[in-house]
Ligand SMILES: NC(=O)C1=CN([C@@H]2O[C@H](COP(=O)(O)OP(=O)(O)OC[C@H]3O[C@@H](n4cnc5c(N)ncnc54)[C@H](OP(=O)(O)O)[C@@H]3O)[C@@H](O)[C@H]2O)C=CC1
């Protein structure tokens with residue numbers, strides 16, 4: 377596609393900004409085609425100055441001439457935004473929502489607009505290295521699907537699913553996934569400091585160990601258990617550490633954590649704000 381339409385970004389927070397940056401990095405030559413709308417004047421000023429986009433504080437105004445309307449507000453704010461924009465989305469426009477847990481049906485009903493893409497990106501999208509799982513409503517036409525791909529390509533890799541229930545699962549696995557990875561990184565770095573390395577050296581050792589392991593897996597494409605066995609010498613150091621991790625329930629903790637994220641995502645979709653599940 378040669379021509380980008382105007383794009384409204386409703387909620388220019390962390391992810392909204394990642395999308396704006398990605399679109400500009402990926403060929404949208406005219407920043408003024410982007411209308412970023414959020415409540416904070418300082419934040420708007422910051423986004424306007426950093427990217428040269430229109431920064432406004434009126435969602436209705438932002439969507440007026442839009443060909444794509446990106447919804448990147450928090451799930452807790454979505455109902456207010458949907459009510460604000462009910463009946464205001466231009467007929468040909470595509471609505472592209474990244475709001476966790478909120479279904480296509482809720483968005484479509486809330487806006488009185490049928491062409492909706494629901495997507496779940498993750499934060500590495502900020503450097504074009506994210507992974508986004510997405511799906512669309514039956515009303516999305518070929519041109520709108522092309523527009524969706526334009527937004528998706530600004531974020532990194534993408535996986536299309538034809539069953540929306542995978543979106544809540546993707547939120548738990550890849551959407552929240554960077555948080556688990558960073559916690560693991562942090563724990564490893566702290567362990568290195570505990571042993572006696574400086575924080576700088578420990579960070580370097582951990583970062584390259586993770587990067588190298590991911591690239592090695594990517595190249596070899598062997599099962600991770602095989603690659604783990606390769607590291608694990610009989611009666612050696614890795615076996616001692618792995619024994620301790622298994623004893624501490626490492627795998628179960630990861631699996632239960634991902635389930636907790638999934639359950640929370642489903643709850644968010646039902647409009648439940650913050651509530652500790654009974655079994656936690
Ligand atoms: N962070 C992540 O890793 C991911 C997040 N998501 C989803 O993306 C969405 C945004 O998340 P994230 O960017 O982290 O959150 P942020 O809080 O950074 O961004 C939300 C933005 O929406 C703005 N906002 C609040 N109320 C309104 C309103 N009425 N109209 C317009 N804008 C409004 C906020 O402004 P203010 O700050 O002034 O309140 C803020 O700029 C969420 O739904 C989340 O589920 C999806 C994938 C990954």
Ligand SMILES: O=C(O)[C@@H]1CCC=N1
Pocket residue numbers: 476547551552
């Ligand atoms: O924590 C959250 O709710 C959002 C959705 C996926 C990643 N961050």
